[in-house]
Amino acid sequence: MPVIHNKQCKVCNSEHRTEIEKLLAEGWGTRRISKWLKDKYNESISDNAILNHKKKHWNVSKEIKKRAAQKESEQLFEEEVKKGITRLETLKVEREQNFELAKQLRMIFFDLIKTGDWKRIHPETFKAMQSLYNTATNQVRYTAAEEFKQLDQDTEDPFVKLMELITNDQESDGDDSEETQES
CATH class of the missing domain: 1.10.10 (Arc Repressor Mutant, subunit A)
Incomplete structure (x- = not known):
C-alpha cells in the first residue's frame, strides 16, 4: 500500500x-x-x-485485513480456475473418446451393410449397437456444449461448433465420409 x-x-x-x-x-x-x-x-x-x-x-490492522482478504480471494480464484481447467480437460477427453467410439461404430455399420453381414446379426444386438452409437454421438454433442459453456462461448448452436470440430478432426485423421467407405 x-x-x-x-x-x-x-x-x-x-x-x-x-x-x-x-x-x-x-x-x-x-x-x-x-x-x-x-x-x-x-x-x-x-x-x-x-x-x-x-x-x-x-491503519495497519485495516490493511492487514484487506490484504489477507485479497490473498484469500486470489487463492479461491486460482482454485476455481484449476477446477475449470480440469473440467475442460475431462470434457475434451470424454468428447474425443465418444467421437472415436461413434466413428468406429459407423465404420462397422457401413461394413456390415456393404458386405450384407447385417442380416446375420441378431436384431437385438443390432439395436444395441445403434443405441450405443446414438448415445456416443449425443455425448459428443453434450460435452462440446459443456466445453463452450465453460469457456463462456456462444452455446446457442453447439451442433454447428461440433461439426467444425468433427470436420477439423477428420481433416487431421483422414477422410471418413460415406463416399470413401463405399469406394
Missing part, C-alpha cells in the same frame, strides 16, 4: 512522521507520543491528531 499523505494531517506533515509511526508500531499510546514529541522536538501534535493519523493514514 502506498503511504498516504494528507496535507491537513499534522503527523503526515511532520518531519518526525517515521519516528511517530515506529512508536505506534511499538505499541506506544497516542498521549505518550504527543508528550514525547513535545519533550524531544518541541513539536506540538495532539494525541487526537495522532489517533486520527493512525486510523485514517496508518
Whole structure:
C-alpha cells in the first residue's frame, strides 16, 4: 500500500512522521507520543491528531485485513480456475473418446451393410449397437456444449461448433465420409 499523505494531517506533515509511526508500531499510546514529541522536538501534535493519523493514514490492522482478504480471494480464484481447467480437460477427453467410439461404430455399420453381414446379426444386438452409437454421438454433442459453456462461448448452436470440430478432426485423421467407405 502506498503511504498516504494528507496535507491537513499534522503527523503526515511532520518531519518526525517515521519516528511517530515506529512508536505506534511499538505499541506506544497516542498521549505518550504527543508528550514525547513535545519533550524531544518541541513539536506540538495532539494525541487526537495522532489517533486520527493512525486510523485514517496508518491503519495497519485495516490493511492487514484487506490484504489477507485479497490473498484469500486470489487463492479461491486460482482454485476455481484449476477446477475449470480440469473440467475442460475431462470434457475434451470424454468428447474425443465418444467421437472415436461413434466413428468406429459407423465404420462397422457401413461394413456390415456393404458386405450384407447385417442380416446375420441378431436384431437385438443390432439395436444395441445403434443405441450405443446414438448415445456416443449425443455425448459428443453434450460435452462440446459443456466445453463452450465453460469457456463462456456462444452455446446457442453447439451442433454447428461440433461439426467444425468433427470436420477439423477428420481433416487431421483422414477422410471418413460415406463416399470413401463405399469406394
